[in-house]
Amino acid sequence: MNIENNTILITGGATGIGFALAKHFLAANNNVIICGRRAEALLAAKQKLPKLQIRVADLNNVDQRNSLVEWTTGNFSNLNILVNNAGIEREFRVKDSSLADDFLNENEIETNLTAPIHLTFLLLPQLLKQREAAVVNVSSGLGFVPIAVMPIYCATKAAMQSFSKSLRYQLKETSVKVFDVAPPLVETELHEKVGAKSSQPKGILPEQVAKKTLQAIRKDNYEIAIGLARVLRIASKIAPSQMFKIINQNASGE
Template identity: 40%
Template sequence: MKTSSNTVFISGGSAGIGLAIAKKLSAAGNKVIINGRNEERLQNALKELDNVVAIQGDLSIEAERIRIAGELATGHPELNMIINNAGAAFLNDLSDSNNNAAEKAYQEMNTNYISVIHFTSLVLPQLLQQQEAAVVNISSIAAYRSNKYLPTYSASKAALHSYTQGLRDTFAENEKLNIYEVYPPLVNTEFSAEIGGANGIPASQVADDFLAALELNQFEVPVGDTKKIHAMLHPIFEQAPH
């Protein structure tokens, strides 16, 4: 897929991985629309970017998803790429009866999975009108293996991974629509601070690997340590009936 002259919407684009990707895409000659819940953070992010505009809104809320999709249709009819990057993650101790594990899981599943499905369905008609288009889902190394610290977050990313595979199969015969999945490991961002993000890779590394994959039409995009797991498991998954 082309790496310039796209019009790209990035959810969670005011910080972290989303902001890093916005910087790379903007510098490569794309028009970028960043989204986030906090207007102040969006405006601060815009100061670091060129040829970028912002749409404030919380994509975890159904009415907001509908509104934002409408704004994209009317204000940016040339939109040809969405990057579903907004996420939620909580440390979730399943052994603690006072932890309210189900509420944390609900928020993660709603933001990381249900909201992505709904928002993507809302903008797909617009994407399918373009000569070349893409849906990019920011998944995680956690999609492959859960742990006791992030059991429900991992489950939400596993669900996103399965959905992405199904979406790719659905449009396999449509040469104009490409479905990408990016698998970062732990990344050093404010979002991941609670889960040890200080030990992670820089967000710019995720952005670099994504742009390289975009140019190569590489739809599976493992980053950092995920490359080792992906190299072992992806050939097995590809042999499974689908």
């Protein structure tokens, strides 16, 4: 797929992988719009990359998803790439007395699964009108092998991988391509969240994820497992129980 001269919407684009993707897409001569719920983070991103278009939107809110699509398609009629990157990860330990309330309050399924699927469906008519278009879903290597204390996050990422595969099949005769990006642990995000020890491999940088993602999109490599995520994908097929045990022992420091 051509990675130049596109108009791209990136959710959660103010920081981390989303910001790194925005930076690399801008460098490839694309028009890039980022959205997120925190205005200050979006403004900081725009200060670093003045060519960015920004929009405040809480994608957990259905009305704001609709408003984002209305604004985006109204102002950027040639929008042809959606990057579903926004996501959150939380620990849930089954012995915690507040477990049920924490689950309802965190909205992890809404953020990681419901919102990107709904946004994709809302924008599909727009994408299908374009000569070449794409949906890029950022999942995780933990969609292949879950970390036990992050059950909702891992389940939603596995679901997004399945969604991408099914969507790709249904759109195979159209102009819309569907990519799934499965990063490994990424520095400043997931690596710190799972409490990894210094003796464990450090997460890779968001810049590395962005660079490899653009390279893969250019080559039409639809399932993009990066770094350790490649190992997890293979191991999940040939030795799932053993890999699950290894990754969870490492995450818990056992």
